[in-house]
Amino acid sequence: MWWTIILYTSLLYVFYRFINYWIIKPWQVQRDFWNQGIPGRYTPIVGDILRQRRAYLADKPFSYVEEASAEFGDYYHTSFGPLPCLNISDPALIESVLKTNSQFYHKSELARAIASTVLGYENIVLAEDENHTRHRRLVNPIFQHQNTISMISSMVDIVTTFLKKWENETNDKTYPLILDVSKEMSNLTLDIITGCVFGIETMKNKYIHDKIYQSVKIAIEEIEKRIYNMIIIIPILNQLPLLGKRRIAKCKHDIKTIALQMIDQRRQGLTRANCKGPDLLDLLLAAHGEDKEQKFTDEEVSAEAITFVLAGHETTATLMTWTLHDLVTNPDVYQQCQNEIDSVMSENTELTATTLSLLTYTEAVLKETLRYHQPAPVLLRTAIADNTIVASDGKRIRIRKGTDIIMNLNILNSSEKYWHEPNRFNPSRFLERYPDVLFSFGIGPRICIGQNFAMLESKIMMAILLRRFRFELVPGQKLVMGTAGTIRPKYGLSMRVWPR
Numbered sequence: 385m386w387w388t389i390i391l392y393t394s395l396l397y398v399f400y401r402f403i404n405y406w407i408i409k410p411w412q413v414q415r416d417f418w419n420q421g422i423p424g425r426y427t428p429i430v431g432d433i434l435r436q437r438r439a440y441l442a443d444k445p446f447s448y449v450e451e452a453s454a455e456f457g458d459y460y461h462t463s464f465g466p467l468p469c470l471n472i473s474d475p476a477l478i479e480s481v482l483k484t485n486s487q488f489y490h491k492s493e494l495a496r497a498i499a500s501t502v503l504g505y506e507n508i509v510l511a512e513d514e515n516h517t518r519h520r521r522l523v524n525p526i527f528q529h530q531n532t533i534s535m536i537s538s539m540v541d542i543v544t545t546f547l548k549k550w551e552n553e554t555n556d557k558t559y560p561l562i563l564d565v566s567k568e569m570s571n572l573t574l575d576i577i578t579g580c581v582f583g584i585e586t587m588k589n590k591y592i593h594d595k596i597y598q599s600v601k602i603a604i605e606e607i608e609k610r611i612y613n614m615i616i617i618i619p620i621l622n623q624l625p626l627l628g629k630r631r632i633a634k635c636k637h638d639i640k641t642i643a644l645q646m647i648d649q650r651r652q653g654l655t656r657a658n659c660k661g662p663d664l665l666d667l668l669l670a671a672h673g674e675d676k677e678q679k680f681t682d683e684e685v686s687a688e689a690i691t692f693v694l695a696g697h698e699t700t701a702t703l704m705t706w707t708l709h710d711l712v713t714n715p716d717v718y719q720q721c722q723n724e725i726d727s728v729m730s731e732n733t734e735l736t737a738t739t740l741s742l743l744t745y746t747e748a749v750l751k752e753t754l755r756y757h758q759p760a761p762v763l764l765r766t767a768i769a770d771n772t773i774v775a776s777d778g779k780r781i782r783i784r785k786g787t788d789i790i791m792n793l794n795i796l797n798s799s800e801k802y803w804h805e806p807n808r809f810n811p812s813r814f815l816e817r818y819p820d821v822l823f824s825f826g827i828g829p830r831i832c833i834g835q836n837f838a839m840l841e842s843k844i845m846m847a848i849l850l851r852r853f854r855f856e857l858v859p860g861q862k863l864v865m866g867t868a869g870t871i872r873p874k875y876g877l878s879m880r881v882w883p884r
């Protein structure tokens with residue numbers, strides 16, 4: 385008798401949890417938004433997933449967001465599966481979530497599910513509250529100006545070595561190389577970030593190099609698959625040890641084992657940095673707060689080092705890929721950028737902080753690409769407490785605990801309200817001032833910690849690439865933006881590359 389009661393009560397509870405998660409809670413949040421006069425739409429259970437999937441399969445991945453923004457404006461509610469969301473592209477709202485009200489928000493479950501599969505939770509990207517403050521306090525000094533500047537010569541070495549392959553294959557100047565520059569930039573930026581984290585000499589060890597390469601690539605591929613087939617958001621299913629999850633776990637294990645070995649070797653003095661100053665591993669090992677006892681453990685150093693590799697690799701590769709695309713499709717801008725690089729650099733000019741500081745137009749080209757082809761187009765948060773955010777038009781929006789916020793930076797970056805001629809690729813707009821509505825690196829306490837590093841390495845790559853090669857688009861190719869975290873072209877980007 386008692387067992388029957390317990391069984392039925394448990395089943396009833398599970399049923400209630402199920403209905404609450406899939407129907408009641410999403411409906412309550414949507415109703416609350418409607419009552420506040422926020423436009424939007426609600427499709428029970430699936431939400432916008434099918435729309436997104438259709439757009440993705442039609443190779444127009446952002447069309448559904450563009451259509452929704454055109455229909456509803458800069459803020460509207462939808463749902464992603466059962467998760468209730470507020471979509472925003474209004475700069476004041478984005479600033480409220482990321483900066484002024486940041487204490488009420490955590491990384492969203494979706495972002496955590498994606499990042500934690502490889503990174504785990506003990507790292508700067510996923511740490512929250514005081515734990516995040518501690519990570520940030522320890523990591524901030526690592527990316528100080530003098531540290532990144534001392535890595536210039538290493539970055540130049542890595543780029544030069546990488547381009548030897550291209551040079552060897554383009555000896556005959558009558559034929560160009562046909563390259564998928566998206567893949568090339570992905571490999572090049574992985575070389576740079578792993579070289580700056582673990583040391584160039586260490587990365588010359590073929591076993592270590594290939595192991596890290598394969599693990600990073602396979603892990604990213606598998607995560608992309610889990611995002612596209614939605615497994616990552618379906619409770620229980622996302623916990624099952626399916627093949628993809630097991631492959632990611634193996635990559636995570638392999639990278640961590642290598643990272644811990646390298647930390648051990650560095651501590652014993654068996655390896656050393658090849659930069660003019662310390663590399664990122666040295667800096668992580670030496671990082672400490674005001675109280676010298678407050679240091680990272682080896683496990684944390686390893687997690688942070690892997691975080692730098694993953695956070696700094698695809699993002700920068702995407703920036704470089706689209707910069708080359710935007711240059712070849714805007715010949716006047718290309719010419720002006722080329723002229724600047726040629727005037728600053730002769731064949732034997734050493735790239736230093738001073739030479740790089742002269743490349744102001746090149747820097748503007750990179751910033752305009754960040755606007756025009758925002759590498760990470762969407763930022764995600766979940767409200768951990770009820771709070772109110774305020775839009776540019778003065779509208780106050782009450783956010784219920786548990787609501788997801790989807791920040792569509794690409795919609796903001798192409799809005800006529802905030803940008804003059806947004807559909808024109810015009811780097812000159814960045815020569816005057818840095819507009820305060822460009823959030824390509826985020827804003828607030830979680831702003832990208834590697835942004836100066838990213839700009840520095842991108843400028844170096846631009847200077848060397850354009851000095852040595854001329855790029856042309858291969859006509860007739862299908863160019864589609866990716867959607868798995870960054871907009872790296874889904875089918876690659878083919879270019880003819882001529883030696884100069």
Ligand code: HEM
Binds near residue numbers: 825827
């Ligand atoms: C063009 C290149 C890059 C872009 C567009 C970019 C973009 C971003 C954005 C938008 C965020 C904030 C995410 C959020 O608020 O949810 C972020 C955070 C972060 N980025 Fe980058 N990033 C780039 C390069 C790098 C590089 C090179 C590194 C490391 C070497 C790096 C390390 C990080 C880390 C560790 C965080 C987390 C910071 C925190 O939560 O406190 N990023 N990045």
